[in-house]
Amino acid sequence: MAGAPTVQEKIEGYLESKMPRARGLALSDFIHSAGGWSHEIYIFYANWTEDGRAMRQGFCLRKDPGAGLLRELSSLREQFRVIKALEATPAPTPKAFWYEEDTSLLGGPFFVMEKVEGEVPNPWSRAGKQFYAEAAKRGKLPRSFVEALAALHNLDWRAAGLDFIGVPNGGKNFALREIAKWESLILQSARKPEPVLTELLMWLKANGPEAKRLAFVHGAYRTGNLVINDDAIAAVIDWELQVIGDPMYDVAYVLSDLNREGSPLLSCVVEREFFLDYYQQLTGIEVDLEVCRYYEILYMMRSTAFWLSASGLFAERRNRDLRLARTTYSVPVVLDMAAKALGF
Amino acid sequence: MIPAKQLINEIVTSLREVIAPAIAEPYPKAQAYMAAVILEFVSRQVEERSDIEHQKYVVMLDLLRDLARLPEMDRVIRGDHLTEAGLCELIEHLYAERDSLGEETFATANRRVRQALRMLLDQDLKVAGKAEG
Numbered sequence: 001m002a003g004a005p006t007v008q009e010k011i012e013g014y015l016e017s018k019m020p021r022a023r024g025l026a027l028s029d030f031i032h033s034a035g036g037w038s039h040e041i042y043i044f045y046a047n048w049t050e051d052g053r054a055m056r057q058g059f060c061l062r063k064d065p066g067a068g069l070l071r072e073l074s075s076l077r078e079q080f081r082v083i084k085a086l087e088a089t090p091a092p093t094p095k096a097f098w099y100e101e102d103t104s105l106l107g108g109p110f111f112v113m114e115k116v117e118g119e120v121p122n123p124w125s126r127a128g129k130q131f132y133a134e135a136a137k138r139g140k141l142p143r144s145f146v147e148a149l150a151a152l153h154n155l156d157w158r159a160a161g162l163d164f165i166g167v168p169n170g171g172k173n174f175a176l177r178e179i180a181k182w183e184s185l186i187l188q189s190a191r192k193p194e195p196v197l198t199e200l201l202m203w204l205k206a207n208g209p210e211a212k213r214l215a216f217v218h219g220a221y222r223t224g225n226l227v228i229n230d231d232a233i234a235a236v237i238d239w240e241l242q243v244i245g246d247p248m249y250d251v252a253y254v255l256s257d258l259n260r261e262g263s264p265l266l267s268c269v270v271e272r273e274f275f276l277d278y279y280q281q282l283t284g285i286e287v288d289l290e291v292c293r294y295y296e297i298l299y300m301m302r303s304t305a306f307w308l309s310a311s312g313l314f315a316e317r318r319n320r321d322l323r324l325a326r327t328t329y330s331v332p333v334v335l336d337m338a339a340k341a342l343g344f
Numbered sequence: 345m346i347p348a349k350q351l352i353n354e355i356v357t358s359l360r361e362v363i364a365p366a367i368a369e370p371y372p373k374a375q376a377y378m379a380a381v382i383l384e385f386v387s388r389q390v391e392e393r394s395d396i397e398h399q400k401y402v403v404m405l406d407l408l409r410d411l412a413r414l415p416e417m418d419r420v421i422r423g424d425h426l427t428e429a430g431l432c433e434l435i436e437h438l439y440a441e442r443d444s445l446g447e448e449t450f451a452t453a454n455r456r457v458r459q460a461l462r463m464l465l466d467q468d469l470k471v472a473g474k475a476e477g
Contacts, residue, residue: 194428199461202435315350322358328351
């Protein structure tokens with residue numbers, strides 16, 4: 001008697017249903033990646049024949065595990081729609097194939113997109129840091145890093161149909177919306193009061209900058225969220241935090257110390273002055289360092305929200321991954337960074 | 345922070361149900377199971393640090409005493425602010441009353457609150473491992 005089908009067999013069956021002209025479809029190089037904290041990620045190749053021709057295509061499947069880091073803030077449907085909308089733009093993104101709401105197939109909603117050829121070295125690892133440092137010396141990757149960000153910020157997001165993700169009103173509305181979003185995650189997650197976080201939130205609310213212009217913002221633009229092929233950005237990935245908002249929000253993330261852990265290079269790959277000059281040249285947007293400083297502090301609040309959510313999911317026994325438990329000790333550390341940034 | 349006993353018990357579960365079964369080699373497999381057994385004993389030895397909670401209490405008590413000396417603060421401070429949850433409320437209240445308190449009083453009170461927050465944070469960092477000294 002045959003046992004229950006494996007995940008690989010279930011995915012194979014799903015692809016067969018979506019590709020009726022494919023014959024003899026079989027998956028190979030099937031990997032369940034441990035990388036994602038928000039989603040389960042499967043990477044594989046499908047091999048089949050179609051009209052007598054041998055075909056091969058790499059796929060990446062992202063599945064909602066039901067207890068992801070962003071809890072109710074994460075929407076796979078929205079991610080799929082964003083990637084689909086970006087296909088017709090100059091932004092380097094994977095091709096999106098299918099979104100599936102039926103939870104009976106894999107136990108949660110999922111979507112399937114193209115596996116873009118290339119690598120995503122982990123910038124927190126020694127090998128990753130070395131990869132980016134060597135690429136930085138060659139010079140091509142730092143340029144590509146800035147060009148891909150500029151491509152996002154230069155997008156006509158209304159024409160691309162991306163306004164469905166929500167458009168802030170003018171003035172301080174963007175900053176206040178972001179604060180409200182992350183505060184809602186904190187409220188879902190916090191198991192004990194954090195007075196330093198309260199002071200941080202109140203300061204952020206009282207000092208929000210006015211967005212001078214709105215752009216399509218990735219929300220987590222850094223190495224580790226970029227597929228690299230031949231020293232160039234082949235695709236921007238991890239579409240979970242995108243917003244229509246102040247482009248300084250992305251610029252601040254690149255400038256932030258949070259993303260370079262000991263490296264003198266921004267995001268471990270690009271020199272600060274080069275980044276600022278080239279970004280301004282490509283976008284025509286003047287970088288406001290004071291506004292960026294504000295958003296860097298907002299990111300510290302956001303990191304706190306992430307860690308509270310992660311450790312909360314573990315404490316609530318909704319996710320048993322020990323990596324989440326470790327983050328309970330990250331909360332005071334990131335609050336310490338924020339307190340120092342605020343001068344105490 | 346997640347209570348120490350809960351964390352240890354979860355690590356024991358992970359060692360028994362995830363890590364050890366996935367190890368093929370007999371020696372490291374036995375080590376993983378033995379680590380789980382030892383951690384169960386350690387869990388019984390562990391107590392949360394009560395000195396940290398005591399230090400936090402002292403910090404908050406001093407804060408409320410100092411704030412009470414500032415003008416107009418008697419309508420902001422309450423006795424139940426002497427907890428971390430109460431301190432969160434006090435901070436929110438201070439910002440909400442900023443205009444009526446006046447910028448000078450607000451700034452003085454906020455500076456003193458931040459001083460206390462620094463000391464509270466230093467207590468948490470004793471566990472998180474980044475405290476100086």
